[in-house]
Amino acid sequence: MGRLIRLQLRNILHSKVFYVCLVFTAILTPILGLIAYRELNLEGDLTVCAQIIDIFKSEPTLMAQIFIALMFCMDFNEGTTKNIIARGYSNMQLFVSKCITVIISLFGIYLLTALVNFVIYFKEGMGFNDTFLMFMIYGIVSIITMTIFYGAISYILEKNGIAIIAVLFAPNIIGSVLGIISDKINIPFSDYWLTYVGGEFLVTPTWINLILPVVVFMLYILFILVGTSFILKKKEIK
Amino acid sequence: METVLKTTNIIKKYGNKTVLNNINMTINKGDIYGFIGKNGAGKTTFMKVVLSLTPKDNGEVVFFDNKKLKDVGLKIGSLIESPGLYKNASAYENLKRFSILYGADESKINELLELVNLSNVGKKKTKDFSLGMKQRLGIAIALLGDPEFMLLDEPINGLDPEGIKEIRDVIVRLNKEKGITFIISSHLLDELAKVVTRYGIIDNGVLIEEIDADKLKEKCKNKLVIDVDDTKKANKIISKMLPKEEIIIKDNTIEIHSNLEMASDINKELVMNGIKVSAIYPSFDSLEEYFMKRIGG
Numbered sequence: 001m002g003r004l005i006r007l008q009l010r011n012i013l014h015s016k017v018f019y020v021c022l023v024f025t026a027i028l029t030p031i032l033g034l035i036a037y038r039e040l041n042l043e044g045d046l047t048v049c050a051q052i053i054d055i056f057k058s059e060p061t062l063m064a065q066i067f068i069a070l071m072f073c074m075d076f077n078e079g080t081t082k083n084i085i086a087r088g089y090s091n092m093q094l095f096v097s098k099c100i101t102v103i104i105s106l107f108g109i110y111l112l113t114a115l116v117n118f119v120i121y122f123k124e125g126m127g128f129n130d131t132f133l134m135f136m137i138y139g140i141v142s143i144i145t146m147t148i149f150y151g152a153i154s155y156i157l158e159k160n161g162i163a164i165i166a167v168l169f170a171p172n173i174i175g176s177v178l179g180i181i182s183d184k185i186n187i188p189f190s191d192y193w194l195t196y197v198g199g200e201f202l203v204t205p206t207w208i209n210l211i212l213p214v215v216v217f218m219l220y221i222l223f224i225l226v227g228t229s230f231i232l233k234k235k236e237i238k
Numbered sequence: 239m240e241t242v243l244k245t246t247n248i249i250k251k252y253g254n255k256t257v258l259n260n261i262n263m264t265i266n267k268g269d270i271y272g273f274i275g276k277n278g279a280g281k282t283t284f285m286k287v288v289l290s291l292t293p294k295d296n297g298e299v300v301f302f303d304n305k306k307l308k309d310v311g312l313k314i315g316s317l318i319e320s321p322g323l324y325k326n327a328s329a330y331e332n333l334k335r336f337s338i339l340y341g342a343d344e345s346k347i348n349e350l351l352e353l354v355n356l357s358n359v360g361k362k363k364t365k366d367f368s369l370g371m372k373q374r375l376g377i378a379i380a381l382l383g384d385p386e387f388m389l390l391d392e393p394i395n396g397l398d399p400e401g402i403k404e405i406r407d408v409i410v411r412l413n414k415e416k417g418i419t420f421i422i423s424s425h426l427l428d429e430l431a432k433v434v435t436r437y438g439i440i441d442n443g444v445l446i447e448e449i450d451a452d453k454l455k456e457k458c459k460n461k462l463v464i465d466v467d468d469t470k471k472a473n474k475i476i477s478k479m480l481p482k483e484e485i486i487i488k489d490n491t492i493e494i495h496s497n498l499e500m501a502s503d504i505n506k507e508l509v510m511n512g513i514k515v516s517a518i519y520p521s522f523d524s525l526e527e528y529f530m531k532r533i534g535g
Binding site: 003004006007010011014075078079080081082083084085086087088089090233234235236237 | 286289290291292293307308309310311312314316318320321322323324325326327331334335336338339340341379383389
């Protein structure tokens with residue numbers, strides 16, 4: 001597994017999309033945010049921690065979603081998956097190695113984003129508090145879960161185009177469908193859908209409200225890994 | 239003798255169609271095993287099943303006397319269909335990345351680039367390579383980690399004569415010098431015949447025959463050709479020695495399809511009866527002809 005992870009890290013470090021994602025997320029977004037604040041004279045908490053919280057509040061950016069899809073499809077696109085599986089590695093090992101490396105690179109991107117925010121907003125103060133800690137925990141678990149979710153979709157679909165479309169639209173479409181069904185049968189299970197489960201915490205960030213999304217995210221991770229391993233057993237490598 | 243690959247009752251179905259039907263194959267150490275069959279006969283599917291690229295419906299695949307692929311994968315190199323390459327990377331970078339997986343140092347990478355004549359391509363991206371260059375790089379990648387067994391699916395497909403010879407030479411050298419065992423599928427049967435030591439013939443998903451190259455040669459040696467100045471007279475003489483239906487006359491030659499060991503007796507008899515025999519030799523079916531006969535084509 002260690003060798004697979006090193007191979008995937010090298011793939012990521014040699015891919016243009018990683019650097020595009022890095023520049024867009026870590027540098028352009030904070031700078032554009034600052035410009036928007038100034039131009040529109042918006043009021044708000046401009047401390048470093050508050051800005052970082054804003055990043056973790058939202059789902060992965062469009063660029064990050066595309067990055068995830070492309071990285072999980074890469075070996076299928078290049079036809080190199082067979083070079084890996086034929087040497088005795090399993091499909092699931094390859095999938096897990098991609099999960100680990102993409103998560104590491106996303107954390108790298110977020111870390112750089114935090115540094116850029118630190119540089120931009122340092123004079124406004126750090127603003128470190130309990131809420132920041134809560135959002136860090138929420139953000140980390142949420143990024144891991146969403147990466148595994150998007151990764152599983154992309155790995156199963158194999159092709160870049162369809163994977164990107166699925167990753168961009170599937171979560172909201174599934175959420176909407178679940179919402180309609182929930183309303184019809186009067187059981188609010190759609191509140192537990194991946195993109196909705198953090199809703200209450202995001203509005204009222206307390207330690208108690210953090211428990212539900214963290215537990216549900218953990219269950220999603222487990223469910224996605226088990227489901228994916230089942231699907232991959234039947235997968236043919238072209 | 240050590241067995242490198244043994245498959246037992248391999249069955250693979252797509253829907254109702256059985257594409258591999260109870261394949262039992264044994265490849266011994268040192269073999270260059272030619273795997274031949276028509277398009278769609280099941281060659282590639284079989285190789286994919288062996289390498290776990292396609293799940294099988296039944297059967298067992300073991301390597302190196304009862305070991306599973308996950309335990310010996312690093313000792314097995316393969317090139318299935320088109321080579322899997324990182325297209326925006328150079329030949330060196332491709333080898334570098336896979337060397338992480340298969341275990342190979344810098345000197346090995348350079349040695350392999352030399353071996354497949356790609357040491358002078360520099361930073362050229364593999365997407366700009368010719369088919370032959372891609373194929374050679376695919377073989378170099380398969381050779382990372384010093385495999386003991388290699389599965390090559392149509393490795394000379396689409397190559398020019400020079401490229402075919404290069405690949406053939408590499409295979410023979412690796413077999414002779416490093417003792418690497420090969421299974422090679424190809425449509426170019428006469429090219430295959432130049433390197434193969436053992437054959438497996440597959441037809442409609444069934445392995446209909448496994449045969450050593452030497453035995454196949456014997457089987458293909460199926461007629462005696464005699465060039466004479468008077469075929470009518472010669473026919474009369476030979477007819478006294480052999481059944482008439484075994485003798486075929488074509489222009490100035492007579493073909494005999496049985497009792498090939500009687501060549502010297504026949505020659506003696508013809509000469510004693512004043513017939514000029516300008517040549518007498520056994521004739522072989524080509525591998526292609528033999529293959530066509532076996533699959534009923």
